[in-house]
Amino acid sequence: MSLRILRKASQTQNAKQLSSSFSKFTRSFSQLSSQSKPPSFGIAFDIDGVVLRSEAPIGGSPQVLRRLYDDSGNLSIPYVFLTNGGGFTESKRALELSELLGVKISPLQVLQGHTPFKQLVNRFENELIVAVGKGEPAAVMSEYGFKNVLSIDDYASCFENIDPLAPYKKWTTKQVKEVAARDLVSSQRVQAAFIVSDSVDWSRDIQVLCDIFRTGGLPGREIGHQPHLYFAHDDLAYQAAFPTERFGMGAFRIALESIFNRIHPHALEYTTFGKPNPFVFKNAELVLKQLVSALHDNLQVANNQANAGSYQFKTLYMIGDNPSVDINGARQAGHPWFSILTRTGVFKGKENHAEFPADLVVDTVEEAVDFVLRKECIS
Numbered sequence: 001m002s003l004r005i006l007r008k009a010s011q012t013q014n015a016k017q018l019s020s021s022f023s024k025f026t027r028s029f030s031q032l033s034s035q036s037k038p039p040s041f042g043i044a045f046d047i048d049g050v051v052l053r054s055e056a057p058i059g060g061s062p063q064v065l066r067r068l069y070d071d072s073g074n075l076s077i078p079y080v081f082l083t084n085g086g087g088f089t090e091s092k093r094a095l096e097l098s099e100l101l102g103v104k105i106s107p108l109q110v111l112q113g114h115t116p117f118k119q120l121v122n123r124f125e126n127e128l129i130v131a132v133g134k135g136e137p138a139a140v141m142s143e144y145g146f147k148n149v150l151s152i153d154d155y156a157s158c159f160e161n162i163d164p165l166a167p168y169k170k171w172t173t174k175q176v177k178e179v180a181a182r183d184l185v186s187s188q189r190v191q192a193a194f195i196v197s198d199s200v201d202w203s204r205d206i207q208v209l210c211d212i213f214r215t216g217g218l219p220g221r222e223i224g225h226q227p228h229l230y231f232a233h234d235d236l237a238y239q240a241a242f243p244t245e246r247f248g249m250g251a252f253r254i255a256l257e258s259i260f261n262r263i264h265p266h267a268l269e270y271t272t273f274g275k276p277n278p279f280v281f282k283n284a285e286l287v288l289k290q291l292v293s294a295l296h297d298n299l300q301v302a303n304n305q306a307n308a309g310s311y312q313f314k315t316l317y318m319i320g321d322n323p324s325v326d327i328n329g330a331r332q333a334g335h336p337w338f339s340i341l342t343r344t345g346v347f348k349g350k351e352n353h354a355e356f357p358a359d360l361v362v363d364t365v366e367e368a369v370d371f372v373l374r375k376e377c378i379s
């Protein structure tokens, strides 16, 4: 499926959502810095491997972020987090980031891998869909407006013996007890599966997803047409707390696809979102423009889509740790993106990356922001 079609179909809805979110944003940042000139630049921070490793801040990130606020703690330089990670709603993630990093972060500043899934609400609003991944994948999808969503934990628990390895697993998952839910999944076809965040139980999830895909959404029944499948991103690996990278959603996709293609005559069909898709960077640019409107002018201007749309940045800085994802994405997005690669995550090389060279390579996010503020004559 073409992402271009998705983008077009969602433009109006997106504009409405952004407008209402910005009203909330400007209210929550009640005393916005009033600057005489709007900043001609903005910053997009990757999270894993740049500002955090698991839950631990790295590279001086708390001090760095504080420099983007004025003395009263109001945002003065427009920035967003542009992460492929996820599993929680943007509002919950914003709260968690605010606590970990010690600054006031709005949900609007949190762009996660699964954030674009909201563009598909019109298509699947009332259809049965399954949400996969760590955290609260079903809550994420419900908040986006999907009305008939089950987490894969709940869905799988409606089918007795669907996972033959379950008795050997040392953890327990909630069992759906309601007969209604069991009846629903045995009669209603799953229309789409959304991989919201990293799968926690690859063996069970691959088994259940293959059951869904080869039967047209009714596990245990006859072969049917494959329901839709969407991945929040396709990261092969990412930087967590362990010194070397861990397998990400892209690795899970490869495992699922390899197995499905061995058991089914037609190859698995799917769509991946997240960085490095250029539309993710376009959306980040739009959100940053809205932030500039909110920072520079009053509420009326912040709500004026046309006004924000006509504003042009001279430079947008993408600070990331993954050359094939963050740097590749910024390079594909082109002007006004300027890519900065840190050595605190996936990339650990001395020189620039050979295949996806960044505009600048630094050790830490602190060094990156020093450079940005110097270049923009702020420090």
Ligand code: G3P
Pocket: 046, 047, 048, 049, 082, 083, 084, 085, 086, 198, 235, 237, 238, 239, 248, 249, 322
């Ligand atoms: O699962 C998280 C990961 O794949 C990437 O997160 O913040 O580096 O884009 P981030």
Ligand code: MG
Pocket: 046, 047, 048, 049, 050, 238, 239, 320, 321, 322, 345
């Ligand atoms: Mg990263």
